[in-house]
Amino acid sequence: MSTSSGDELHDQYKDLFTQDGVLLKTSVGRPVSDFNSIGMLCIVQNADGTKCIEWRPNDLITIDSDTQDQEWAVVNTVGRRQRTLSGNITSDYANLRARIIKIPLDDLKTFRITRNNQQMQFSTKPGVWQNTFYFQHGNAEIFVAYLKNHLKTAKTRHDRNTYMVVEPNDESQVLNKSFAELDIFTENTTDVVWNLVSNFKQRPYETTLEAFSKLTDIVYYGNEDVNGKRDVSEEVADLLTKSMSALEDTTSVTRSDEYEVISVKPTLPPRPCIPRGSPLSTEKWDALQDADGRIVEVEGVKQLIFRGGVAHSIRSTVWKYLLDYFPWKMTHAELKTLQKRKTEEYFSMKLQWRSVTEGQENRFSEYRDRKSLVEKDVNRTDRTHPFFAGDNNPHLAVLQDILMTYVMYNFDLGYVQGMSDILAPLLLLLGNEVDSFWCFVGFMEKIASNFDMDQAGMKHQLLQLQQLLMFASPELAQHLSQKDSGNMYFCFRWLLVWFKREFSHIDIMRLWEVLWTGLPCANFHLLICVAILDAEKEVIISRDYGFTEILKHVNDLSMTLDVDRVLSSAEGIYHQIVSAPHLTDQIRIVLGIEPLNLSMSTNSDPEPSTSTLPSTKPSQVELKEGNGNTIFGQEMDEDVVVYNGLRITIVTKTVWALLA
Amino acid sequence: MATNRTGAAQRPNGAPQTKVCQFKLVLLGESAVGKSSLVLRFVKGQFHEYQESTIGAAFLTQAIRFDDTTVKFEIWDTAGQERYHSLAPMYYRGAQSAIVVYDITNQDTFGRAKNWVKELQRQASPSIVIALAGNKSDLAAKRMVEFEEAQAYADENGLLFMETSAKTAMNVNDIFLAIANKLPKSEAGAAGAAGGGRRLADGEQPRPSQCCK
Ligand SMILES: Nc1nc2c(ncn2[C@@H]2O[C@H](COP(=O)(O)OP(=O)(O)O)[C@@H](O)[C@H]2O)c(=O)[nH]1
């Protein structure tokens, strides 16, 4: 680390403080290639007296030490004078120069220091951490100390590590004076602000930091001309109202001088309308097998099924593959053997519970309990469908037998409500006890975590859904949060039985077979949720639905949804998300896409060893810790390095609080 | 869905109502004892032999009218299986009343009902009004839980108690009425008037209200 006062020779442009060995971790609007490069973080005084924070990549600094300072002076002025590049500046150099990050102190709203004081993030716009730097040598403390020489800060109440910039420019005395009169930032009145903010019960999950930084925003730009004194609480009420509407304001304040393009409130690219295809036909299916019956083009088959589903006539065959009962690469002959073996296996498990005597059963409460749970649900599963209707319907006995055999297959999991819903369509289609059992096993394999004893799997999915919705439909996510529904619990039924209760039998077959392909990404079923919810956005928001109304509305969507439309818009949303320039690692991980930051944690790790990075290592997310109440570790909010991550992680914690 | 959001509702004699009270009620009890069936009978007057199991939670509303008071119930119907127990607090939190249901033909469900009562007494709002419902009273021939036993338990614990049948409708409205009667409505006048004094049509969404807390 080195400190240097400005070079006397260049009093027009001074480095007031420099800190080397600073890694650029993320920066809004920057090419990914810039990330993880090392550079120097400086506090700089410009020729016009204004100051800014600058980060310069090292490869730039090493160019020509003799002319360096001179060049900096040029660099500094180009932006304002619109001077074109010329003279001794090579185009390489111009490229490098374009990589300088400048944050005018006048624009700086908040900064925070995290990760053992080694990481520093800056924000010039509420709720968006545009730049994240990592101090490789030592920590950010000295930099912060110097920075505080040039601006007045206040720590936020709810986060000791976050500083609000109160007076970025100590030269603007006039403004200071009006602030002094307004008296809004003294200890007492910030209390008023905080009380109001925290009492603002409609937005309990809104990050308080964001709310506060919006307040500062409006104080600066909305009330500069306030001369007369107003009652502070009246002032604050105004500010709150404005800050609420500011949330809805999607216009992006984009500064576009040469050095910074700060994109604000990023919006998704338009949603492509992708028509559904026709179902995989018998002819195509036959053509995709070799002479011995092996499926030759598995990925192609899956693509076709994803596009259009499966023709009903071949469903019962294709499902066995999709549900991992039949391996794709087996010949007809091998499949025959397999089926024979699986049939024997099934009946030997069935025999196990069949041979339990009444006396045994009386002394075997765990078995008895499971049996009674199965009986209760079999009796009320899809009884309106002709296949299961009427008294003493023989198909009910088959449901019962399969579920009881599954209890023997996986006694620890046992029978959980919802499983009969999963099985019924399989039996309805396959019509055969053994095939239905093994397909059921395959389906359960995919969704076993839905039936976790402590609901961890469901909670995890609800959280991921919340994150996706926040990204893909932020206004709706915002509304839900305001209405105590940010935990997405109203989607519980959708997720638990994969929309079985929401669609007719014929439609659920289509939806399931598409979802079983695992295309186009992981957790596509969550995008189905997003698609359904997004279509209800107008209704939910414009009618100002609250907690109960949201749940009722969502429950009442059952049997009103068009499966093809839902699939098509879910796919459209998928494309919107993955092509969004502000796509975050958090979302990438949910969708099973390699996160960008992964290299950081696998290479020579500059991170403090104590803090893991759930956003890049999903496997480290602890799901069943302690008493089963806490799902994620506390460091979660520190670790999510995404632009809107702050809000999301606060909601995260709330989810657990609510569901615990 | 019928909605009538404007104007005070008229009683049959034409006099405007003055009080509307809104209460949150939660149904708890072992799976398949008839929670959903009781709600369906109360709210829609229907009974389905093959009522499907409840996944997650269902929400319905129903109003009862007294002379000068409309009591609106916000009813939360929950999934009964033990596996989903951890989600129940979400629903009984803030509830002013609860119906704990057991099946008179199944002794285990009565034991489970007692556990729910204990949990409510420990965790729910201290002023919660709890009713115990011994459902499926139409199946008296298969009775496993004696009326007297349940009545004695209810008396000990200060619970309302009735044997009900969602199938025959016996005591279904009555148990909701008994709860409505027992709920405090002292502050109802002002809040009710502020709420517009309207009776909710079936399916209409009530606004949250602080009434009758
Ligand atoms: N005979 C009889 N059956 C009932 C009664 N109430 C519910 N049931 C049946 O019991 C089963 C479970 O009812 P349900 O309302 O779904 O129970 P829940 O799981 O507690 O919601 C269904 O088959 C109902 O038809 C009743 O009062 N009498």
Ligand SMILES: [Mg+2]
């Ligand atoms: Mg139910």
